[in-house]
Amino acid sequence: MTNAAPHLYFCSALDKAEDWRSALAAHLPAFKMSVEGDDYDPATVDVALVWTIPDGLLARFSDLKAVLSLGAGVNQIDPSQIPAHVPLARLVDETLTRTMVDYAKAVVYRYHRCLDQFEKASNDARWMFIAPKATSETFVAILGLGQLGRAIAFALRDEGFRVGGWSRSAQPLAGIETFAERHGLTTLVSRADIVINVLPLTRHTTHILCGELFQYFRRGSRLVNIGRGQHLVEDDLLQAISAGILSGATLDVTAVEPLPPSHPFWHHPDILVTPHVAGLSSPTSAAPMVAHNIRRAMTGQVLLNQVDLARGY
């Protein structure tokens, strides 16, 4: 137990230390934050706030009490860099959840109201009538029913879409058909018009979106990947679209980011790429939970949203 002001080490190429410093100041009466290049004593660092962990960084922090991820996903963090006794927590943030839900709704409506087809027709100056359908005529499958998948599933359910979801432990969710295990996955995708992947990247989910699974997809369905690029076997997607199994895909994440200009996804008429923007967290809205975890780390309590490193999420 300690009453000393916590010493945080901040490390991210994507997030601004100053934004986090001011957001946390509203919730922690006193703390010190160091970044690369500062003059500080590594033995006094209590908590690391990171997107990724540079090789060997944490080994210098002899009194480290917790690692807090700046991402909801933690696959970018190499667990072998974290000392065995130090817990890792991931980010849960209402702004991140809201932006993921907004993105999923926008993409689902784009397909549901055939805007992708109207965009093509419009480019060719072609008047093409397709009658609107009711939301209840479109079935959306969500792979991953965690913090984000559940919020997306409920939002789409509330819009009247038929929604099914797949997770490790098919928990009952009001108004959502839930599935587990491999046969649950193949059954679910075989019913869906739109499949949204929001799984964490683990050794069990890497390359889960592959030709073998696409065989079960409903003919003409669409894939939306907002999980991680490594969930998808990219060549298998191109083949599944050529074969007419899938009629399109929206990819917010790709195996290599930024996606190189020469990549075939950019110019594919049935693929929309967005630059990993589906969900964005905000230091202001995430700071209360992060500050709470810093206090918990300082008093030796179990962290909120603690990652099970053996499970990988």
Ligand code: NDP
């Ligand atoms: P959670 O940890 O809250 O949820 C993970 C879900 O995936 C759980 O439902 C879990 O099942 C399920 N799951 C995990 N492994 C398996 C498996 N092998 N088989 C079936 N189901 C599995 O994660 P979040 O919802 O917070 O985030 C999900 C992912 O979204 C992140 O890991 C990240 O990759 C991605 N993300 C992308 C962003 C973007 O901008 N594109 C932004 C933020 C996150 P169970 O419930 O049974 O444990």
Ligand code: OXD
């Ligand atoms: C995350 C992300 O995992 O932005 O938070 O991808």
